[in-house]
Structures are given as C-alpha cells and as structure tokens.
Amino acid sequence: MRQVIKKYNKTLISISSLIFFFLAWELSLNIFEVSKTVLIKPSEILNTCITDYDILSKEMIYSAKEILPGWLIGNALGFLAALSIYRKDRIAKRLVNVSVLVNSIPLITLAAVLGGIVGTNQNQKILLVSLITFFPTFITTLSELTNIDEGHKDLLLSYNSSEKQILKKVLLPKSLPSILNSVKVTVTTAIFTAITAEFFGGYGGIGIFILSKKGLYNLKLVWAGIFFIALFGSLFYSTVQLLQKRLVRWQKS
Amino acid sequence: MDNSKAITVENFNVLFNGDRTKHLHVLENISFDVKNSSFVSIIGPSGCGKSTLFRLISGLPTKDSCEIGGKIRIYGRKPETASKNRDLGLILQKPTLLEWRTVAENIELPLEIMGYQKEKRGKIVTKLLNSMDLTPYSHYRPSELSGGMQQKVSIGRALAYNPKLLLMDEPFAALDEVNRRRMNNEIINIWKEMNKTILFVTHNIQEAVYLSQKVIVLSKKPSTVYKTVEIDLKYPRNEVEGCSKYFKYIKEIREYLNEASN
Numbered sequence: 097m098r099q100v101i102k103k104y105n106k107t108l109i110s111i112s113s114l115i116f117f118f119l120a121w122e123l124s125l126n127i128f129e130v131s132k133t134v135l136i137k138p139s140e141i142l143n144t145c146i147t148d149y150d151i152l153s154k155e156m157i158y159s160a161k162e163i164l165p166g167w168l169i170g171n172a173l174g175f176l177a178a179l180s181i182y183r184k185d186r187i188a189k190r191l192v193n194v195s196v197l198v199n200s201i202p203l204i205t206l207a208a209v210l211g212g213i214v215g216t217n218q219n220q221k222i223l224l225v226s227l228i229t230f231f232p233t234f235i236t237t238l239s240e241l242t243n244i245d246e247g248h249k250d251l252l253l254s255y256n257s258s259e260k261q262i263l264k265k266v267l268l269p270k271s272l273p274s275i276l277n278s279v280k281v282t283v284t285t286a287i288f289t290a291i292t293a294e295f296f297g298g299y300g301g302i303g304i305f306i307l308s309k310k311g312l313y314n315l316k317l318v319w320a321g322i323f324f325i326a327l328f329g330s331l332f333y334s335t336v337q338l339l340q341k342r343l344v345r346w347q348k349s
Numbered sequence: 350m351d352n353s354k355a356i357t358v359e360n361f362n363v364l365f366n367g368d369r370t371k372h373l374h375v376l377e378n379i380s381f382d383v384k385n386s387s388f389v390s391i392i393g394p395s396g397c398g399k400s401t402l403f404r405l406i407s408g409l410p411t412k413d414s415c416e417i418g419g420k421i422r423i424y425g426r427k428p429e430t431a432s433k434n435r436d437l438g439l440i441l442q443k444p445t446l447l448e449w450r451t452v453a454e455n456i457e458l459p460l461e462i463m464g465y466q467k468e469k470r471g472k473i474v475t476k477l478l479n480s481m482d483l484t485p486y487s488h489y490r491p492s493e494l495s496g497g498m499q500q501k502v503s504i505g506r507a508l509a510y511n512p513k514l515l516l517m518d519e520p521f522a523a524l525d526e527v528n529r530r531r532m533n534n535e536i537i538n539i540w541k542e543m544n545k546t547i548l549f550v551t552h553n554i555q556e557a558v559y560l561s562q563k564v565i566v567l568s569k570k571p572s573t574v575y576k577t578v579e580i581d582l583k584y585p586r587n588e589v590e591g592c593s594k595y596f597k598y599i600k601e602i603r604e605y606l607n608e609a610s611n
Contacts, residue, residue, distance in 0.1 A: 247445035250409050254432055254439045255510075257462040265462065269449050346449040346490055 136315055144320040152302075152317075156324045159290055159301040162218050163332075166225025167286035171279050173226065174233030182241035182267075183259065192238050199231040207293040216297040221290045228289045229282040236278040240271035273347055276340040283333050291325065354424075355514050355546040356383040356406065361419035363401055365412065374571035375401055379419070381565050381574055383548055385513075388540055390549040390557040392602065393567030393575075394610040399550050402572075403518045406548065407439055408432040423514065431514075435463065438507030440517040444499035446491040446506075453478060453487040456505045463510055477505050480542075481535075497521075497528035501535065508539070514546045521556070533559055537584060554606065558598045559586050566602060568609035575609040578602055 118138045125137045145152065181188050207224055214220050244267060252262050294303025302321050309317040363376040375398040383389045393399050404411055406421055408428030423431035431437055446455045453474050460470040478484045483505060491499050500520055507515060517536075521529045533556060540547050551557050557564045561580055568575040580598055582589045589595055
C-alpha cells in the first residue's frame with residue numbers, strides 16, 4: 097500500500113511542478129509587461145492549440161512520419177549491425193572506436209548538404225534520422241555484446257553451449273537494459289534531428305510550420321507548434337519507457 | 350576403464366610464454382589422483398597456480414601462450430571429453446548467477462542448454478529445490494539473496510545435470526565464518542547423499558581439514574605437490590572439531606604451507 101502511495105506521489109509531484117511552472121509563467125506575464133513578440137501567455141498558446149488543432153496536428157503527423165520510420169530504421173540497423181559483427185573481436189573493437197568518433201560529429205550539419213543530393217523531401221529526413229540514431233545503438237549494442245563476464249563464459253563453456261546459445265541465454269538478456277536505454281535516448285535525438293532538418297528546407301512538417309509562422313510574427317502559432325512537439329515527444333518517450341519497464345522488469349525488483 | 354579413480358594428474362607441467370614473463374614455470378611435475386567418491390582439497394599459497402590447475406582439470410581454455418606437458422584424465426578421459434560427457438560440475442569463486450533469472454530458472458539453465466525436455470527440466474528443478482531447501486526461494490532473483498544463498502543456488506545449478514564430479518574453486522572464500530561453516534556442512538551432505546566426488550580448491554586450512562579426506566598442499570611457483578595429508582577423521586566433522594587430532598592436522602598443514610611458501 098505504501099508503495100502505491102509512493103508511486104502516486106511521484107507522478108503527483110511532477111504534475112504539480114508542471115502546473116506551478118505554467119502558473120508562474122502566466123502570472124508573471126500578467127504582472128510584468130512583456131512585448132507580445134517576445135513571450136505570450138500559456139493560456140493563449142493552449143487556446144491556439146485548440147483552435148488551430150487541425151493544421152497543427154496535420155503538420156505534426158507529417159513530421160512524425162519522418163521521425164518514427166527514421167528512428168526505427170536507425171535503431172534496428174544499429175542493433176543488427178552490432179549483432180552481425182560482435183564475434184569478430186578485432187573489427188568490432190575498431191568499429192566501436194570509429195563509431196564513437198563519428199557519433200561525436202554533429203551529423204545534423206549534413207542536412208545542409210543532403211538537401212542538394214537527395215532533395216528535401218520526407219525521405220531525406222528519414223535518412224538523416226536513421227543515420228543519427230544508428231550510432232548510439234550500434235555502439236551500445238556492440239560494446240555490450242563484446243563484454244561478457246568471464247565466469248559466465250566459463251560456465252557456459254562447461255555446459256558445451258554453442259555461440260548461439262551463449263548469445264541467447266546470456267549476452268542478449270544481459271545487454272537488453274543498456275540497449276533499451278540507448279533506444280530511449282535516441283527518441284529525443286530523432287525528434288530533434290527531423291525538426292532541425294526541416295529548418296533547412298522541406299515540403300511540410302512542424303519544423304517548416306514553426307519557421308514560416310515565425311516569419312509572419314505569429315508567435316502564438318510558433319509556441320503552439322513547440323507545445324505540439326513537446327506533447328509528441330513526451331508521448332513517444334513514455335511509450336518507449338513503458339516498453340523498457342515491461343521488458344526488464346527484473347532490474348527493478 | 351579404471352573407474353576407481355575420478356581424476357588422475359600425471360607429471361603435469363605448465364609454462365607461460367608471456368612477453369615479460371619469459372618461460373614462467375607455473376606448474377611443475379604435478380601428480381596426484383582423486384579416488385571416486387572421495388573428497389579432496391587442494392591448498393596452496395596464493396598465486397601458486399591453483400586456478401590454472403583448476404581450469405585445466407575443468408577443461409576450460411587457458412591463456413593463449415601456455416605450454417602444457419603431462420596429462421590429466423577424468424574417468425580415463427581428457428577433461429574436454431569429460432566435460433562433453435557431462436561428468437563435470439563447476440562451482441566457481443563467484444556464484445555467477447544470471448541476475449535476470451529466478452533461482453529456479455538459474456538452476457534450469459544448464460538443462461536448457463543441454464537440451465532436456467521441458468517437463469523433465471521442471472521435475473529435476475523441483476526435486477533439487479526441495480532437497481536443498483530452496484523451494485521457498487524459487488522465485489527470488491539472485492540480487493535478493495545473500496552471498497551464501499547465491500552460492501548455494503550455484504551448487505544447485507551444478508547438480509542439475511547430475512555430474513559425477515564436482516570441481517569447486519574457492520566457492521566460499523567470500524563468506525563470513527558462520528555462513529562458510531554452514532555451507533561446508535551442506536556440501537558434505539550433498540557429497541554423502543548424492544555420492545559425488547569433490548575436488549575442492551581453497552586457501553583456508555580449517556576449511557580443507559573440515560571438509561576433506563585428503564589435502565594436497567601445493568608449493569609456490571613453480572608449483573609442485575609439496576605434501577599430501579590424509580585426514581583420518583569421521584564425518585560429521587563438527588563432532589570431531591574439538592579433538593586434538595583435528596588440531597594436529599591443522600597444525601601439520603600450516604607448517605607444510607609455511608615451508609612451501611618459502
């Protein structure tokens with residue numbers, strides 16, 4: 097029972113702090129005079145979210161069609177690539193090093209170049225998102241799979257298990273928490289990448305929407321767009337988090 | 350096939366050819382045997398090559414640059430073959446349980462790998478949990494158990510496929526005195542009831558005397574068999590623990606160990 101209350105408390109705290117944040121925002125704008133070209137009240141933004149729901153959701157869905165496939169492809173390829181080479185010790189170690197290097201480059205700058213090569217359609221964003229989400233998951237999976245507890249290895253060898261069995265019974269379950277963590281982290285990366293790429297040009301999407309409304313000084317719609325991204329991001333993130341909790345229940349207990 | 354001997358080690362030599370350690374002689378002319386159904390301990394100063402010997406008897410791979418001479422036979426077979434034949438059960442220093450599996454699932458692991466049918470696996474696990482008084486813990490995860498309990502589960506896991514020979518590498522080194530003694534009694538019970546042969550590596554003299562029928566004292570590198578002491582005491586040992594003979598053995602082995610470390 098106490099645990100239930102504790103759990104409840106946690107969500108209560110986060111919800112109340114969110115409410116407090118918006119209230120402070122709202123009230124301070126009532127007290128201080130701030131130009132409407134700088135900041136507007138959250139109540140107005142929420143209002144715009146409702147009145148312009150159709151266009152906002154349409155643009156968000158357009159972006160989601162870049163984010164979700166890109167994220168899925170990047171993570172799946174990262175995982176599969178690691179899985180296919182983890183046993184080639186030397187190559188694997190070198191590839192991890194190279195990937196860490198590549199991962200430290202702000203690949204988003206490629207958005208500027210890629211537009212000229214493959215165009216600025218949705219596929220370009222999918223390509224970018226998958227490229228950028230590929231590396232974290234690839235690096236995590238590969239380093240997890242190449243790092244086995246010596247005791248576990250000895251034990252499994254003494255049972256004469258095949259490499260496939262070692263992978264299935266020890267390596268994959270052992271690596272799952274870290275891999276899922278990386279998958280979770282790439283959610284934010286994917287959203288950020290797609291929207292920033294849209295700033296470089298495209299045919300639609302919430303990033304383009306925000307950019308064009310900013311040009312028109314329609315700050316309400318700009319903020320409403322940001323709210324939509326935030327909403328989409330939290331939904332996406334919590335879904336993955338839920339999945340993670342389901343899959344690695346053993347870690348919590 | 351000579352079935353009275355579980356392990357025979359004959360003129361066994363191991364040389365490491367590292368870059369810095371040129372031709373480091375680790376084990377030199379080691380010879381001993383372990384009779385079937387007996388309890389034998391190996392004791393030696395730390396770093397004497399006990400672990401290398403243990404790995405080789407277990408049929409586990411050693412460091413790449415390792416030259417081996419002489420032979421080890423387990424029930425007349427090479428260690429690798431004996432391991433394939435499921436004659437060996439390993440219990441290592443760390444319990445090495447899979448933390449995402451429950452106690453019951455951990456014990457089931459070797460059976461899964463060896464391809465036992467699901468029903469048979471269930472039966473074996475239930476029986477083992479019962480006989481080891483682990484049933485109340487069957488759904489616990491390793492992280493919820495004490496070190497002693499974890500090691501007990503790892504013993505259960507080794508017993509699951511019913512190997513004839515148990516090889517134990519300082520399994521209770523991390524336990525406190527009370528738990529160590531408790532586990533010592535448990536392992537003696539298992540040895541007697543299940544009719545196993547046990548080779549027990551330790552650096553604890555008390556433990557060696559308390560457990561075994563024979564104690565092999567190894568010397569410092571290059572390691573040789575310095576002395577072999579037959580422990581002529583009745584089981585259960587907690588009844589003879591106070592007698593002078595028991596202390597005499599401890600004293601004797603301590604002296605050998607001191608001499609062997611110099």
